[in-house]
Amino acid sequence: MIKRDLVIVGGGPAGMAAAISAHENGSKDILLLERDQYLGGILNQCIHTGFGLEYFKEVLTGPEYASRFIEKIKDIPNIEVSLKSFVVKLTTGKELTFLKPGCLTQVRAKAIIMATGCREKTREMVHIAGFRPAGIFSAGLAQKLINIEGLLPGKEVVIVGSGDIGLIMARRFRLEGASVKAVIEIKKTSRGLIRNVAQCIEDFDIPFYLSHKITKIYGKDRVEKVSVSRVDDAFNAILGSEFDIACDTVLISVGLIPENELLEMTRGASVPGLFVCGNSLKVYDVVDSVTKDSIEAGRVAAEYLKGL
Amino acid sequence: MSTFAKKLLIVCLDRDLTLPIYDVIIIGGGIVGTSIARELSRYKLNIAILEKEAEPAFGVSKSNSGIIHPGTQNPPSSLKGRLCVQGNILTRKIARELGVDLQETGELIVAFSEEEAGRLEAIKKNAVLLGVPGLKIVGRSWLKVNEPNLSPEAIAALYAPTAGIISPYRMVYALSENAAKNDVGIYTLTEVKQIQRPKAIFEVVTTKGMFQTKYLINAAGLFADRISQMAGIDDFKIMPRKGEEFLLDKKREHLSNHLLFPLPSATSKGILVIKTADGNPMIGPTAEDTDDNEDTATSDEGFKKVLLAARRMIPSISEADIIAYFAGLRPVAGDDFIIRHEDKVPGFINVAGIQSPGLTAAPAIALMVAGILKEQGLAFKKKLLFHGRRQKSVHLFALTFSKTSKLIKKDASYGDIVCRCEMVSAKEVKDAIRRGASTMDGIKFRTRAQAGRCHGSFCTTRIMKILAEEKNKALTAVTKKGSGSEIVKGETRS
Ligand SMILES: Cc1cc2nc3c(=O)[nH]c(=O)nc-3n(C[C@H](O)[C@H](O)[C@H](O)COP(=O)(O)OP(=O)(O)OC[C@H]3O[C@@H](n4cnc5c(N)ncnc54)[C@H](O)[C@@H]3O)c2cc1C
Numbered sequence: 001m002i003k004r005d006l007v008i009v010g011g012g013p014a015g016m017a018a019a020i021s022a023h024e025n026g027s028k029d030i031l032l033l034e035r036d037q038y039l040g041g042i043l044n045q046c047i048h049t050g051f052g053l054e055y056f057k058e059v060l061t062g063p064e065y066a067s068r069f070i071e072k073i074k075d076i077p078n079i080e081v082s083l084k085s086f087v088v089k090l091t092t093g094k095e096l097t098f099l100k101p102g103c104l105t106q107v108r109a110k111a112i113i114m115a116t117g118c119r120e121k122t123r124e125m126v127h128i129a130g131f132r133p134a135g136i137f138s139a140g141l142a143q144k145l146i147n148i149e150g151l152l153p154g155k156e157v158v159i160v161g162s163g164d165i166g167l168i169m170a171r172r173f174r175l176e177g178a179s180v181k182a183v184i185e186i187k188k189t190s191r192g193l194i195r196n197v198a199q200c201i202e203d204f205d206i207p208f209y210l211s212h213k214i215t216k217i218y219g220k221d222r223v224e225k226v227s228v229s230r231v232d233d234a235f236n237a238i239l240g241s242e243f244d245i246a247c248d249t250v251l252i253s254v255g256l257i258p259e260n261e262l263l264e265m266t267r268g269a270s271v272p273g274l275f276v277c278g279n280s281l282k283v284y285d286v287v288d289s290v291t292k293d294s295i296e297a298g299r300v301a302a303e304y305l306k307g308l
Numbered sequence: 309m310s311t312f313a314k315k316l317l318i319v320c321l322d323r324d325l326t327l328p329i330y331d332v333i334i335i336g337g338g339i340v341g342t343s344i345a346r347e348l349s350r351y352k353l354n355i356a357i358l359e360k361e362a363e364p365a366f367g368v369s370k371s372n373s374g375i376i377h378p379g380t381q382n383p384p385s386s387l388k389g390r391l392c393v394q395g396n397i398l399t400r401k402i403a404r405e406l407g408v409d410l411q412e413t414g415e416l417i418v419a420f421s422e423e424e425a426g427r428l429e430a431i432k433k434n435a436v437l438l439g440v441p442g443l444k445i446v447g448r449s450w451l452k453v454n455e456p457n458l459s460p461e462a463i464a465a466l467y468a469p470t471a472g473i474i475s476p477y478r479m480v481y482a483l484s485e486n487a488a489k490n491d492v493g494i495y496t497l498t499e500v501k502q503i504q505r506p507k508a509i510f511e512v513v514t515t516k517g518m519f520q521t522k523y524l525i526n527a528a529g530l531f532a533d534r535i536s537q538m539a540g541i542d543d544f545k546i547m548p549r550k551g552e553e554f555l556l557d558k559k560r561e562h563l564s565n566h567l568l569f570p571l572p573s574a575t576s577k578g579i580l581v582i583k584t585a586d587g588n589p590m591i592g593p594t595a596e597d598t599d600d601n602e603d604t605a606t607s608d609e610g611f612k613k614v615l616l617a618a619r620r621m622i623p624s625i626s627e628a629d630i631i632a633y634f635a636g637l638r639p640v641a642g643d644d645f646i647i648r649h650e651d652k653v654p655g656f657i658n659v660a661g662i663q664s665p666g667l668t669a670a671p672a673i674a675l676m677v678a679g680i681l682k683e684q685g686l687a688f689k690k691k692l693l694f695h696g697r698r699q700k701s702v703h704l705f706a707l708t709f710s711k712t713s714k715l716i717k718k719d720a721s722y723g724d725i726v727c728r729c730e731m732v733s734a735k736e737v738k739d740a741i742r743r744g745a746s747t748m749d750g751i752k753f754r755t756r757a758q759a760g761r762c763h764g765s766f767c768t769t770r771i772m773k774i775l776a777e778e779k780n781k782a783l784t785a786v787t788k789k790g791s792g793s794e795i796v797k798g799e800t801r802s
Contacts, residue, residue, distance in 0.1 A: 130606065134794065
């Protein structure tokens, strides 16, 4: 069992901001654990602009926004970054267990900041009926395939939900020459930012169905079509309103939920010195708010350590 | 003969005039086909399995409840009842030999009224006739202690201690790996199109060419009626009965201590609360007849029905617990299994209508089929060397940290976690591929990577890369479950 003052779980914008802030407020022994092979979290695949408007008063892409923090962390010897480090356990005694290629490590921390971000809701969580062929993606996975791997998930796309990632992906698919057959939103209004609706949907004349839902996905090997219905105020399909859209891909963008499985291991116990920040605390609209929230978490953790 | 078959035949004949003649060919690489193959591989026989899908276990055997039934819900005179009780014992032994986990959970058939409680006695009596051991009827106070989450409306239950759970696809993979180790040829992507028997030898025409065999076994699950027709026997029809099942988050692992059954109806065992080998509880299945043997779609009605019935059993189950769902089709042909030699086509054995409890009964079916082959004159000589055991595959999620730590020291890539929800390492994914997985689903079934709450949102690209690298193919050629199910449609412009 190794001992550290402050362990931060998650090297996305939240964890990075918390680490820098804790350092600036006097913490000298910080371990930052990130399961991926690079820092930056989800920002790395967000190559579109629109980041940093509030915090830097500049228009940046996701990777640009992330790199400002990554560069800073490089210069702070008090922050040790451990990549490919996957935390599997958290106890109320502030002990963490993590795996890394080559070793399993247990660490006892005086303080811990959980900055594990969020994940997308799945098709299963909104239980869309039908088949389970290839061609159904979360919007985030599609984004990763296109922006990081250079792979095109599909050519005729229907997007379920009008969350920001879904909207941005609609435009991304169009720019790659794919056809976006529809964006389907169960609510009466879009859930995304107004600027994204304008720039990603309206500018490209993409059919946008509000108060509609997909009732069934078809296709044995690959998605072939979806059935869509208008819904009433209780989100039930209105009989007789159903129509089909042929497509080879369904993108699910129905919201984000905090990723808190590790935190749940403490079963809601109140653990002094255990903090949560960023999207794992609550899902924010923009990364600038995540940064602000996490700077505060870093400061509070540093104060806590001083008080010990 | 169709022109397609003719062409194939010509190609085959042109290529090889001395095709090997197998002793036994089994059509279908599900639990039944692989159980038969593994059993026969003890003997000096030349055996092959022909499977139309990209991997074994992609038929009915992948989508079921995974229960090793004790035999309680079958008529005492039925073949399926007898084979179930026998299979329950045999499965334990085979699971041990092949390194597949079988958890002995026991089951409760739960009564919610005096009338239902009365029916438990009759079920027990039938089960005793079949030879199901250890049965007892338990009352409210027992249930309160041993099944605390069960609805307080439950008043009594029939307890069957010999019920267990297993991962159905991992059992099929274990059987097929072990059969292959004992020299059974396993031909995937090999769909049987036509069967002829000009002389005493069967000519089986497939999408991969022609195979010849002395004995031919039809274990084609949902397609068994078509195969039987091809062989000239057209006296049964498979009527698929759909079952929708819903998996809950692993966080609810300790929802129940036993498998929970309601009183059975005429066509099904009812909607159950199931424990699974991987820890995720499952609720289902429904039972709806359909005439399409590829209709594995789930429905809103099924969802509602299952949730309602499961909540009657355990009121704390919530919609938000559900992380995955699927539908399986039971290959029903009448009330019982059809397992027989067809005297009109000497050497042809039908193993059809293997509905529930087919997973449980499979090893007993295999013994029965071996018996039929013997009767029909096939010589059974034991091999000098039969590899009865298989190295258990590693699943980090089932290990203690100290074991995990040792493994990581031996091979660093056990510490390289690919699937965050289910804690699956790069090493496990590679092992799965080396043991035979060639698709994303094959990897999922073997390792659970992509099967957790995020549904592969985070790990799909990494797994695609490992698969492409191990198989030395392009990322664009990676499929979910075989050709036509490519994950992506191409490369981007830039
Ligand atoms: C919802 C549900 C729940 C169930 N629960 C349980 C349970 O808890 N316990 C239990 O004991 N049983 C259960 N069962 C029953 C059990 O799943 C089946 O009895 C069993 O899987 C049947 O196995 P099989 O090998 O006969 O069929 P399959 O697994 O379908 O194998 C047949 C194979 O033949 C192949 N094939 C078909 N046609 C051709 C062709 N022309 N050429 C080449 N190959 C071909 C198919 O691709 C397939 O892989 C359940 C079934 C369902 C649907």
